[in-house]
Amino acid sequence: MSYDRAITVFSPDGHLFQVEYAMEAVKRGSAVVGVRGADSVVLGVERKAVAQLQDARTIRKIAKLDENLTIAFAGFTADARVLIEKARIEAQSYRLTCEDAPSIDYMARHIAKTQQSYTQRGGVRPFGVSSMISGFNADKSPQLYLTDPAGTYSAWKANAIGGRNEKAVQEFLEKNWTASLAEADAIRLTVKALLEVVDSGSKNMELAVSRYGQPVRILKEEELEVIIADIEREIEEAKKEAAGASAAAGTSMEI
Amino acid sequence: MDSVFALVGDGYAIVAADASAARSILVFKHDEDKIMELDSHKLLVGAGVPADCAHFNEYIQRNLTLYELNNDIKLSTHGSANYIRGELATALRKGPYQSNLLLAGYDAQDGVSLYHMDYMASLSKVNFGAHGYAANFILSVFDRDWKKGMNLQEGLEVVRRCIHELRTRFLISQPVFILKVVDAAGTRVVTL
Numbered sequence: 001m002s003y004d005r006a007i008t009v010f011s012p013d014g015h016l017f018q019v020e021y022a023m024e025a026v027k028r029g030s031a032v033v034g035v036r037g038a039d040s041v042v043l044g045v046e047r048k049a050v051a052q053l054q055d056a057r058t059i060r061k062i063a064k065l066d067e068n069l070t071i072a073f074a075g076f077t078a079d080a081r082v083l084i085e086k087a088r089i090e091a092q093s094y095r096l097t098c099e100d101a102p103s104i105d106y107m108a109r110h111i112a113k114t115q116q117s118y119t120q121r122g123g124v125r126p127f128g129v130s131s132m133i134s135g136f137n138a139d140k141s142p143q144l145y146l147t148d149p150a151g152t153y154s155a156w157k158a159n160a161i162g163g164r165n166e167k168a169v170q171e172f173l174e175k176n177w178t179a180s181l182a183e184a185d186a187i188r189l190t191v192k193a194l195l196e197v198v199d200s201g202s203k204n205m206e207l208a209v210s211r212y213g214q215p216v217r218i219l220k221e222e223e224l225e226v227i228i229a230d231i232e233r234e235i236e237e238a239k240k241e242a243a244g245a246s247a248a249a250g251t252s253m254e255i
Numbered sequence: 256m257d258s259v260f261a262l263v264g265d266g267y268a269i270v271a272a273d274a275s276a277a278r279s280i281l282v283f284k285h286d287e288d289k290i291m292e293l294d295s296h297k298l299l300v301g302a303g304v305p306a307d308c309a310h311f312n313e314y315i316q317r318n319l320t321l322y323e324l325n326n327d328i329k330l331s332t333h334g335s336a337n338y339i340r341g342e343l344a345t346a347l348r349k350g351p352y353q354s355n356l357l358l359a360g361y362d363a364q365d366g367v368s369l370y371h372m373d374y375m376a377s378l379s380k381v382n383f384g385a386h387g388y389a390a391n392f393i394l395s396v397f398d399r400d401w402k403k404g405m406n407l408q409e410g411l412e413v414v415r416r417c418i419h420e421l422r423t424r425f426l427i428s429q430p431v432f433i434l435k436v437v438d439a440a441g442t443r444v445v446t447l
Contacts, residue, residue, distance in 0.1 A: 064324055088324050092317040099313075 008122055018126055019119050022075075022149035025128035029074035030061070031163025033193045034132040034156065035177065036144045037186030041134035043072045044190040044207045046163055046198045062208045062218065066091040069107055069135040070208055070216045074162025075149075076128040083127055087111050104135035108145035108153045116151025126150075130161045136212045158189070164197040172196050183209065187219070191227055200228060257289065257302035258389030258421060258429055261357045262401055263369045263382050264410040267438035268359035269445070270298045271414055273389075273429040276305065285431045293319050294329055295441045297360035299339075302386035303374060304353040311352045315339055332360030336370035336378060343376035351375075355386040359437050367438065392424055393417045407436070415447050 011017060031046040045061040062072045063084050071087070073080040090110050094102040102110075111131060119126045126149045133145040146161070147153040158177045160169035172193050181189065187207060194205050202224035209217045219227075256277060261270040276287040290300045291312040299315060301308030318338075322330050330338065336358050346352050356372040371377075371384035383401050385393040400413045411434075418432055434445045 066324070085325060088321055092321045092324075095320075096313055096317040 008120065016119060016150075019150045022126040022128045023130075026075040026130045026149065026162055027166055029076070029130075029162035031160060031166075031169065031194060031197050032061070032072045032074045032132055033158075033160045033169060033173070033190050034072070034134060034144045034146070035158040035173070035181070035186045035190045035193070036142050036156070037181035037183055038179075039140075039142060039211065040183040040186055041136075041142045041144050041210045042183075042186045042190040042207060043070060043132060043134050043210075044194045044205055045072050046194060047204050047206050049204075062206060062216075064216065065107060065133065066095075066101065067215075068101060068210075068213075069104055069133060070210055071131050071133045072208070073129050073131040075130055079127040080129045080131070083111060083114065083129055083131070086114055103138065104133060104143045104145060105137075105155075107135075108133050108147060108155075112147045112151045112153035114151075115147060115149055119149070119151060132159070132161065134208070134210045134216075136210070140212045142210070142212070158193075160193060169193050169196050183211070187227060188231060191224070192231055195228070195231065200232065201225075202228060256427060257308075257387045258385075258393075258425070258432075259289065259300050259302040259355075259357060259387055260385035260389065260393045260397075260414075260417060261300070261359050261369055261383065262397065262410060262413060263359070263367055264405040264407060266367060267407055267410065267436050268298075268361075268367045268369050269407075269410050269414055269434060269436050270300050270357060270359050271417070271432050271434045272300050272302075274431040274433045275429050278305075288433055290433060290435050291316055292435075292442050293335065293358075293360075294323060296329065296362065296437060297332060297335060297358065298435055298437050298442055299356060299358050301354040301356050303355050307352045308354040311342075311354050315342065329362070331362045331364060332358065332368045332370070333362075333365060333380075335360065336368075336372070336380075340372055340376050340378040343372065343374065347376050357384050357386065361437050361439055361441075388427070389421055389425060392420050396420050411445070411447055418447075 030048045033044045035042045043062060050056045065071050065087050091102050115127050118124050130148045135143055137143050144156050145153055146156050146159055158173040160166055176189060198204050202221045207219040258273040270290050272289040274285055274287050276283040290298050293299050293316050299312055301312055319330055343352055351374060353374050355374055358370040361367050369381055371379050371381045383397040396417045436443055436445050
């Protein structure tokens with residue numbers, strides 16, 4: 001029927017179709033992976049191939065919200081831009097009023113609140129954006145938050161949004177995330193997860209690493225190439241071993 | 256009652272402010288830092304009603320940080336001066352900020368520059384400036400001793416003479432002054 005006309009209307013079986021369609025829009029965005037380590041948080045984004053005439057440097061999927069908070073998003077770039085600007089204003093306003101940095105929970109809640117308010121008003125549509133926010137709690141522990149077009153937000157140990165196959169990457173993370181990952185391991189896990197859906201090569205992904213009290217570090221292309229090459233070598237060796245093992249098993253069975 | 260002054264030298268600017276926070280006959284503290292770092296290469300100091308000065312400076316600092324986050328680049332000194340003046344002007348016919356300002360900044364395009372603003376939203380680019388009662392004494396010292404292209408030592412010597420003049424001739428005792436320098440490397444505190 002036409003329960004997807006105005007977003008302020010529920011369908012008979014309790015769906016808000018516009019919100020669900022917004023989540024579909026997120027799935028069509030390029031992939032973002034977030035991994036929380038023992039003392040670091042890594043955000044990795046897929047960098048889709050740019051048109052020949054386009055200047056790749058002006059396309060940014062990882063943005064700074066505040067001195068200690070970084071955000072990456074999947075979905076409509078334009079919607080994300082608006083959301084990020086609202087969040088930045090809120091962060092500065094908080095700093096002006098409270099003379100203190102806003103906590104990551106506060107910022108995630110604010111962004112989620114904004115996204116929710118656009119699902120309960122006439123004449124507007126939801127933001128077609130899911131975001132991942134990385135930062136640290138007051139006790140220096142790393143934190144990763146996720147928001148979605150419905151306005152839900154929660155903290156995660158690791159997650160993936162957008163990309164060719166969101167589910168596959170999420171399953172990969174579930175299988176491979178362990179507690180107390182060192183920074184290098186968190187980076188490797190993020191790259192491996194991205195490689196599930198992204199073509200290999202440092203020009204196809206961008207990684208941002210956050211540590212407590214330090215400005216966020218975007219990995220240089222050379223650094224990323226080394227890590228990707230290392231991971232691929234590991235995969236090759238694992239394949240050879242598996243092939244060798246099955247060959248050995250084959251010969252023994254003949255006997 | 257604030258004494259606030261600044262000068263431009265060769266590739267740097269010195270901003271000086273007294274460090275007393277007082278009301279009527281009572282001095283609260285002698286280590287009040289009135290010179291705000293707006294960002295890595297700008298200093299803003301206000302003289303006037305303490306609440307307005309502090310609040311306005313913080314407001315400007317937050318807005319310049321927002322600009323930097325949104326645009327990935329710092330606003331130039333010239334741009335900031337005009338932005339600040341605009342805020343003063345808008346507030347003037349509503350609820351004026353009773354704050355007289357000096358803005359010193361470094362940017363790659365214009366080098367070091369100093370801007371003088373008053374609470375009625377006037378704006379001028381200057382080589383040296385002063386606000387408060389102290390201006391009556393300090394401007395005379397600057398008129399006589401300021402020269403174009405002074406190095407940091409010479410600039411600090413002029414500042415030392417200004418402070419000496421205040422201590423000799425100004426009625427109000429201001430034992431402590433805070434001095435900050437802005438140049439290509441950023442902002443830092445200096446001592447005489």
